[in-house]
Amino acid sequence: MGSLHNIVCCDVLVVGAGLSGIAALYKLRKLGLSVKAVETGPELGGTWYWNKYPGARVDSEFPFYQLDIPEVWKDWKFTERFPDRNELRAYFKHVDNVCKLSKDTYFNAKAYNMSWDESRGIWTVSMDTGLVIKSKYVVVASGSLDKPYTPNFPGLDEFKGEIYHSREWPDNATLKGRKIAVIGAGATGIQVVQESAKLASELSVFIRRPSTCLPMVQRPLTDQLRNTQRDSFPELFRDCRLSWSGFPLKRGPKAMETPAEQREAIFDETWAKGGFAFLAAFSDARTDPEANRLVYDYWKKKVRAKISDPIKREILAPTEPLYYFGTKRSPLEQDYYEMMNKDHVKLVSLLNNPFEKFTQNGVIMKDGTTHEFDILIVATGFESFTGSYYKLGLKSRSKVELQDTWASEIHTYLGLMISDYPNLFTVFGPQGMQMRLHILLNC
Numbered sequence: 001m002g003s004l005h006n007i008v009c010c011d012v013l014v015v016g017a018g019l020s021g022i023a024a025l026y027k028l029r030k031l032g033l034s035v036k037a038v039e040t041g042p043e044l045g046g047t048w049y050w051n052k053y054p055g056a057r058v059d060s061e062f063p064f065y066q067l068d069i070p071e072v073w074k075d076w077k078f079t080e081r082f083p084d085r086n087e088l089r090a091y092f093k094h095v096d097n098v099c100k101l102s103k104d105t106y107f108n109a110k111a112y113n114m115s116w117d118e119s120r121g122i123w124t125v126s127m128d129t130g131l132v133i134k135s136k137y138v139v140v141a142s143g144s145l146d147k148p149y150t151p152n153f154p155g156l157d158e159f160k161g162e163i164y165h166s167r168e169w170p171d172n173a174t175l176k177g178r179k180i181a182v183i184g185a186g187a188t189g190i191q192v193v194q195e196s197a198k199l200a201s202e203l204s205v206f207i208r209r210p211s212t213c214l215p216m217v218q219r220p221l222t223d224q225l226r227n228t229q230r231d232s233f234p235e236l237f238r239d240c241r242l243s244w245s246g247f248p249l250k251r252g253p254k255a256m257e258t259p260a261e262q263r264e265a266i267f268d269e270t271w272a273k274g275g276f277a278f279l280a281a282f283s284d285a286r287t288d289p290e291a292n293r294l295v296y297d298y299w300k301k302k303v304r305a306k307i308s309d310p311i312k313r314e315i316l317a318p319t320e321p322l323y324y325f326g327t328k329r330s331p332l333e334q335d336y337y338e339m340m341n342k343d344h345v346k347l348v349s350l351l352n353n354p355f356e357k358f359t360q361n362g363v364i365m366k367d368g369t370t371h372e373f374d375i376l377i378v379a380t381g382f383e384s385f386t387g388s389y390y391k392l393g394l395k396s397r398s399k400v401e402l403q404d405t406w407a408s409e410i411h412t413y414l415g416l417m418i419s420d421y422p423n424l425f426t427v428f429g430p431q432g433m434q435m436r437l438h439i440l441l442n443c
Helices: 019-030 085-099 187-199 223-231 233-242 260-273 289-304 310-316 336-340
Strands: 007-015 035-038 111-117 122-127 132-140 162-165 179-183 202-207 345-349 355-358 362-365 370-372 375-378 424-426
Touching (some): 035 132, 187 202, 187 336, 223 233, 260 289, 310 336, 310 345
Parallel strands (some): 132 424, 179 202, 179 375
Antiparallel strands (some): 111 122, 122 132, 362 370
């Protein structure tokens, strides 16, 4: 926006200008309300501005990771089945060009105090820029995975090399020819390892429990495919809203009632499709332990075939599962297992051999072995769901800070509202439906 006034009044304030904040700003304006948004970053896009680590890419496939706004999607062309960060940033610029959202958004502005005025029935929100916004309603769309989390590793402050949390990636980071260590095996860790292995002279990967990664099966999008699917966007998006998963996936038959030969064919077909199709292969995979084991054993067979080193093979795809398949999110990989199979990539399991102490040059393990590296990449996640809320300085009608409101337990109404915080709505917060499914198209 243009010059900042000290106090701004509006009907609704949207905190955050990622996908949820964009959707809220767009739709609330359509209702004729006076709406303003504030965003910590310098542009629309939220997480796709902040997460700059190599390999950052969405794992929701085309055409589902986009806003259901016809005037936006009718003229936009994604180039890949799973767009990367750069393409998504370009998409948000297109959204802004079409919807003119920046004119109602204050960028580089961080909310630090949000309090309710009972006598006037308004929220007063103070920004670190000196701006104060007063509104009748507030929509908190600050994200569920925003505040980075680094465990209190012993001696980490003694390490003299460079430390990068994936959420705080520096613009001038240089990985080529360096000795690199990566901690983490979630979706971000998988993407970072895939790219770091191509650049590092040595790569040490530390994981506690391996992820059950599925093949992404990335591919470029043709004009014919884009045009064909665009014609059916309204029906596809409707089906997403009605789906059990947020994607138009149909539940497969029960594995335990399917003949072995047919079952194998279904496994092969869904595996070849890539993405999350494999997770919907059989409807009883998450309710019947025997069916779940059949799914795991097929996954294990496919993954172990890619790994020649027997020690790495057992760590990444153990003979006996460490948890039920599907109870931990399955990241999508492009060449993760091929990279892990490289000779210059070391894999260290933390399950029975945790860190003993970090040193100036690396780390000592519990068994006394040492690993040296120049760069430590910490892909250990976030203070999920609550972290981004606690940063806002939210105070209830009773003048109680949100951290204290939730000190003994987190309690919300359907993950959308919080008792004693009137006219405040939460998106992607604790207990919200995003814990179960993909909700972008429901924004």
